[in-house]
Amino acid sequence: MGGATENRTPKKHPDKALTAIGVRALKTPGRYADGNGLYLKVSKSGAKRWELRTMVRGKRCDIGLGGLKLVSLAEARDEAEKYRKIARNDGDPLAEKRRIRQVVPTFKGAAESVHKEHAKAWKNGKHSDQWINTLKSYAYPAFGDRKVDQVLTADILKALTPIWLEKPETARRLRQRIGTVLDWAKAAGFRSGDNPVADIHKALPRQPERKGHFTALPYTDVPAFVRRLREDAPTSSSLAFEFLILTAARTGEVLEAKWSEIDLDQAAWTIPADRMKAGREHRVPLPPRCLEILGQAKELAAGSEFVFAGRSSGKPMSNMALLMMIRRLRVDCTVHGFRSAFRDWTSERTNFAREICEAALAHIVKDKTEAAYRRGDLFEKRRELMAVWGTFVSTTDATIAQNTSLKIL
The missing domain is CATH 1.10.150.130 (Tyrosine recombinase, N-terminal domain)
Structure with a gap:
């Protein structure tokens, strides 16, 4: 074995090994080398951050260069080269970074x-x-x-x-x-x-209800609401409510969901046309947390065909169960309003295309020309969107949620 090691051709150090497209596609947690000490670190939450590993006055030093959303691959390379140059000249890159940060903008x-x-x-x-x-x-x-x-x-x-x-x-x-x-x-x-x-x-005082619209919780408050849902032992009501938020689905679609509509292997939920407002079948990508919820719901379903069974296993849960949960938590919003919160979040915090966001809500394409050319359901692109939304609503830190993906603003 030792001889084999000695005869092995040494690996070349990577040089600009990463690509802009490649870094957006990375999902598996770990450290990915670009070369010259520059790494992209992907955390378990999906957050991506740049890090430079270099020698400073004879000691190894790891320098954070910021998240992928704020710092592109090209910018990370430029920053890395700047700090390597400082280190080569016997300077202190960390001290320089602190000095720059002292210039706080208005x-x-x-x-x-x-x-x-x-x-x-x-x-x-x-x-x-x-x-x-x-x-x-x-x-x-x-x-x-x-x-x-x-x-x-x-x-x-x-x-x-x-x-x-x-x-x-x-x-x-x-x-x-x-x-x-x-x-x-x-x-x-x-x-x-x-x-x-x-x-x-x-x-601030309570605002008057919006006429003609469902009262929505501001999307910035949704993570706190989800945390409150999880405070006590899971119930069919709390699981159904969180599932509704994560999928941005309508109340009736969630409460009448059946196990036969769920494909755990594909992490997808197919809602039949007769339960959809638009009258056509709709596939919903399920983020990881939804699969956890389904596992918990299975234990509570007592053999019912419905994912979120009511008091009688042969019937779905009443929509009053979700309304009563809102009242118990003393939150000024409606259940349907969480779809509005999701749409506001996509507009304010992401750069996903409008048609992807509208498709996630199963909205009808009103433009006849656009509808004629829309052949697919944008499922894989919606899967990426819903994964980012799932991370956002599950986080305890808004800054982490902000930097979860390149797609999030």
Whole structure:
């Protein structure tokens, strides 16, 4: 064995081994070498971050270069080369990194950086303009010139309070966009601690219900709601509710789901046409957490054909069970409103194409020309979208959720 080892041809060190397309496709947790000490680390949660391993004054040093969402492959290579050059000249790359981070931008500067990065992915120019104009109109006058690490709950209240009841929809969008900027600031190293937007609703009055729409929980509050669902021992109601959130399905579709519709090997749920609003069969990709829920539901189903059985195993659960759960948790929203929360999240935090997001909700394509050319159901692309959504709603840290995938903003 020793001789075989001696005769083995030495492996060449990798040099620019990764590709932009390849890093987006990586799913398996681990470290992937690009060359010259640069690695892409994929965590079990799916988060991807760059790391440079180099020698600094005779000692090995690992330097984080940021998440894949904020730092592209080309940018990571440039950063790695910069820090390697500092190390070769007997400098301290970590000290240089700390010095750079001391230049904290204002909230306005941070918002414009976020807008510039996200604008590349937004195909809708009107949405891009609305995103930044909302902040210009309401956030900048209140705290735009304040350093982004010094923005407090009181500052956000100052911006939201004048329009919270007068313009409720605009106020909700403003709150979400401020939260996005502050999440970015934390990921970039300019802030620490919790995002003050997370609990801002506790200091604001209850908004009037939206006429003609289902009251939706802001998507930023969905992870906390899911955590509350999991606080007690699982019940058919809590499992059904979380399954509904993770799949963005309608209440009736979930409560009447049957085991015969579930394909565990393919991690898919096929809803027959007669239960769909659009009157056509709909396939739903199931993220890993949904498979865990199905395993728990199986134990509670007592042999019923229904995944979430009612008190009588021969009947599905009543939709009142989910409504009563909302009332017990004292949350101001409707069950159906979680579909709106999901759609808001796809618009605000991801760059998935509109048709993928609409297909995830099983919405009808109203444009006849577009409908004529839409042959497939975008299933694999929807699988990626729902996996990212599943990670977001299951996380305890909004910053981690923000950096889960290249597709998430």
